[in-house]
Amino acid sequence: MSLPARGGPRADITVYQWSERSLTGRGDVGPVATSLDREALLRWNSRIEHLVWASQEHPGDTTPGFVYFRHENEAAVLRKLPVRDPNGRAGSTLTHVLTGPAGGIDLHLALAACRSDWDDWLPPPVRQSALLDGQAARGSGAERLERVPLDLVRQLLVEEQRLLGTLDTAAEDVPDDLLVRLAEALMEQPGAPLTVVGSPVDGEVVVHALAGLLGRVVLGSWGFATREENDAAKDLPQFVFVRGDGTGTRHATRRRVDAKADPGPPGPLRDQAARLVAFQRRRGTGALSRLLPDQPMANPSKIREWAAGHQVAPGLMSDVMSLLEAAPQGDLSDREDAYLRSPTAVPRIQLELDRATEGQLARLLALWRPDSLELQPYRHLREEIHTWALHRAFDGAGGDLLRELSLAPPGGRVVYRVLEERLESAARRRADFDVLPLLRIALQIGVSQTALDDMMRLLVARFSMAFLMSEVDRISRIAPAQARTLLESCARRRPGKERHHPFDIMRRTQFHAEAVDRMAPQNPWQAVHLYRLLLLCTTGEQLGQREVLDVLEAAGRTPSPALLQALLDGCRRGKAQDTVHAVVVQQYFRQHLPARPHDGDHGPDRRGPRD
Template sequence: MTTVDQILFGWAERDHEGNAGVRPVAHSGVRTIDRWAKRLQYVWATQDGQGEQPEETASLVHLVFEDEAAVLRKLPSRNPHGRGGATLTHVLVGDPPAIDARLALGLHDWPGWRDREPDGTGAGLAPLDLEALREAARAGLAALRERVTEVPDEQLTTLLAQVLAEPAAEFSVITRPHLALPTMTALLDIAGPVSGRPWTFASRESTDKGSHQPRVVFLAARPPQSMYINQRRRVDVGEAPPDTDTARFAAQLVELYREAGHAALERIRPAHPLHTADDVGSWRRSVPIVDGRIAEPRVRLDVFLDDDLLDRAVARGVLVSERARFAGELRKQPAEWLMAALRRWRRLEQRAVRRHELRDLLVSEAVEACLAGRTPEMLLQATHEAEPPASVVTDVFFRRLPREGLDLSRAEDWWLLGVALYLGVPAAALDRAGLLAASPAHEVMDLVKEYAERFPEAMRMVLHRLADAGERPDAARLWYDRGLLLGPVDRIAAGDRAKEVDCFRQLLIAAYGSGLGRADAEALVRRAGAHAPLGLYAAALELAADEAAEQPIRYELSEQCLRAEGYASRATGSGPAPRTGAPVPGRPTGPTARPGSAGAGPVSAAPGSYPPYPAATGAGSHPASASATRTHAEWAHPDTPGGAQSHASATSPRAAPHQAGGGVVPDPARWDPPGPPRQPSWSTADPHGGAAPQAPSDDRHRGFGGLGQLDGVSLFFVTALVLVLLCAVGYVLLTSVP
């Protein structure tokens, strides 16, 4: 840790040698304390301003010697012995590179300055941490730069013109005491540091005579005439400077400093320090002047927030050359800054129409910032409302795209795609081979489930990308786990039957490849259920590899057509029953397997299990109906009541980042309110609504009290009973006649 020593000078009574006066009364173990005692033996504070606050009457002094530098704070005070007018001087001592002019100026309001002498002589002081002092000095220097506005332009121009006329001279500046430190700050910012001639100063003095005076001494008033020969140049800032090229250049420098700050001066200042008037002349000729003003080569980003700065930059003609630098700096700005700029540069604002190239640059950089990583949702919304061109979003998206394609199991890739969709990347841009080749199948299916409502056409392209990789391991099971994505496909198709068939075709290719075999077709029919959309079976029929694979699909299609026309006597489920009452081959006979378990995978039926017509069992019921209905309920769309829920989403690596909050993976599906639900268009019954159409009532249940269900023996007894009753009635009638 680099440290800075302390020395405290105060009035000391006569010592054992009979000497009295100002000398060190405490220090932190400075090895050169005797040398400093001689250097500062006549350190006195000016006595004007008695009764003012200490920070107003104190004088800040910066001194540099060959191997040591110091910053002093001189304060008129009353010592413990009651002697009025004594000077208390607190000194910080260190290496010249460490104790420079900017550090000294920044410590003007440092709270560590001593305001009174310690009790008794010889009290010890501790060394100070240099980094802590520098941290305190940054805030103090920034405060002084804000106070430069208190100094009139004419006074600052007068002083700067004298300094530029003779850069190596020493100056005594006559100005009001409270303007001394802001004036010195502006002088240092404009003229810059000089090697071998540091800008030492004293902010409040009553005289400029004596040995080893600072380079700039600020006087509250002109000192009286003296026989002492003084080589210093005295500058009264109240007097106007002469009309010279140097004075006009000084005025231009002051104007640029007011407008663009100290950083602008650092950009145009020559590489070599100013030692002579010729150096100043070369500098003046190297600076471009436009309409009597310095054309500072760099423009602050505040032109996006301040119309006055924008107009000045336009007048100087520097915006075109600065756009390349803006491109790198805009995206580095805080989110609040970008949001404020985007609100000011909306598409129909006048400034955006007149300076559309700046607006395009701002919007492009905002898109870059959003796609770069975690961004507050407020900035995402502001960028979305700025209506970025689709071409800009597409360009930025593909620049950020990994070479191997998106891997949606990584949160950053999910963020990239989700934000690009929210900002308006067109669906056609996703029609790119290999875009999702690195993504697991379950992540792609979860993406389709989540964004099908908000970005239907884009999700259709995602399904094409899923099919690009061909059949993947476990793709069929993952598809079944998600209820065959019946609901998302319905939202994507929105009543377009061709789109519906296309979506299911891509899912079938991903699950089974380009050819659908008989066993896979049978498994699909069992999984899809009795009320699956016709588009699913139409796509399966297209991909059927042979007639054997077509047979179960065509049978299910015929069953659906009969039910739709009212000819089927009951909902027979998916697939015909075997000829006998035996269980369906390959299907568990015990409790139904849970979706996603080993027993829930695709099953195969024995050859010949699909006859031309289904055979009825002895009881007249379809033995596969209950099983098929139960299977359909298990694999129904997850959005429907009782539908199966995907277990993959619970274990997805992005499950946690999808929670609400700043700096998380975005959820474009919930940024805008969803539209009204669409009614299904492919069937008279809603396959996702939970309620299936009721099968027509069995004719055998109709009739007179169910007599149609009596067998032959019962009918014989009933007929005999009726005949007996008729005979009895006839006998009664015959015997009653007289």
């Protein structure tokens, strides 16, 4: 197939092949076709001319080798294919070079290219099939090629052909011992040149496995050469793979790992590398990503600190969220199981739950159902999960988390604990405390009535009645049902001196007349009940003359009939009742009699005519 024309970043293609006179004017293997201008060609040729030769395991071997490296803000990928020269002699090479911006030709694209058929996206004149069949002639105008659209190459290799997924599967075949030794070498000397001798799997597969393990941990160029005769050439990339038959490594400055040799005594990071490999292979790259630092590191001591920081128990490197997700399936090693059972794990688990996303908490709630037998040894952790999920819900969580909470509502102890923690936090910060979200969420997720009562009892005990009465008024404007719930809880509070001090609030609201209308719309007897609750909150159970006068003063010139009925129901006989009756009569006449006429307008004069 040919890639269609398209905008966006583009890469250049250069072909190296045996020629009597290449584009640089020399014989032997050199550039024979390119999309580069002459200046750029000479610049790139100086960087890669010593890297273009292919390596053969044996005569007749046509397995390609690949090279990837970056130079400042540019990068190149080479595919080197062993071929015969025009005279039929073995040992020549056909090399395609893709060059362009480093942001476009990154490690992922380079690794995917190692697994692709380049003829799928190369310009037709320089495809392997055309060149090996002799269809592209030198000197026929084919030297200047069209550039390749990088976004389409990436789309083809990564999205359509899913070649990185193919590499993921192949990486499972990298032996644990080899991966541990290479990880140890990288962690001890970040970015240092490393030669791998006799790898049992392809070089690009090993690099892909290492990049998945340490690409975001260890700083390095991550350049590679997958199939070299030796590591003696200059300017070789960071990782070089050579044969294991003894022909190979001569460059003294490179560290070497021989896949078939004894690994020797472990270094200071061998155990940490082994734990890291074991964790990734047991829990996957998704779990590993939660351990990774913000930026790759170049300092071995920093890398050692990072690795030690994720050792949750002796000999156990793990991500707590992965263990919590694995526990319901019974997928824990003995060491992991012992860790989750231990009370010493709780502080670390609390820290990770606090950092968890809403999606992660929702998933844990779905996994940690109360009826799961596998989770009985970890019952104390279910309470921790519910605690942090309820905190997040009170902070305004989305629908998924609320849905999971409603399927298995937290118990009263969790609700009480979360409320206490939030009250203490607000007190430390001297911040206002908003009661409404707590009431709304508790009712929405369906906490038990006992838990709701305990929650309301704690709220009512912690705040002054003046504050609570102002909250009843405020909440009634937004959520009348929740305002009623709060008022009913306030009325159950034991009497105290402080109960006689909320009248400043009540005067401003005419004894909550509008709030009662909102909480009991078109329901006069429910309004009477609510006024009785307000009287209990502000005056207590016994209403004497003084309390009646205070209430009537707060209610204003025209108190609600429902309030007057509540006063009559609750006040003592005698002066208190007489006072209420007088207001009732006064209100009746005010509503049913016309205004009293002014003096001098009393009808006709019945005394007769004057002299």
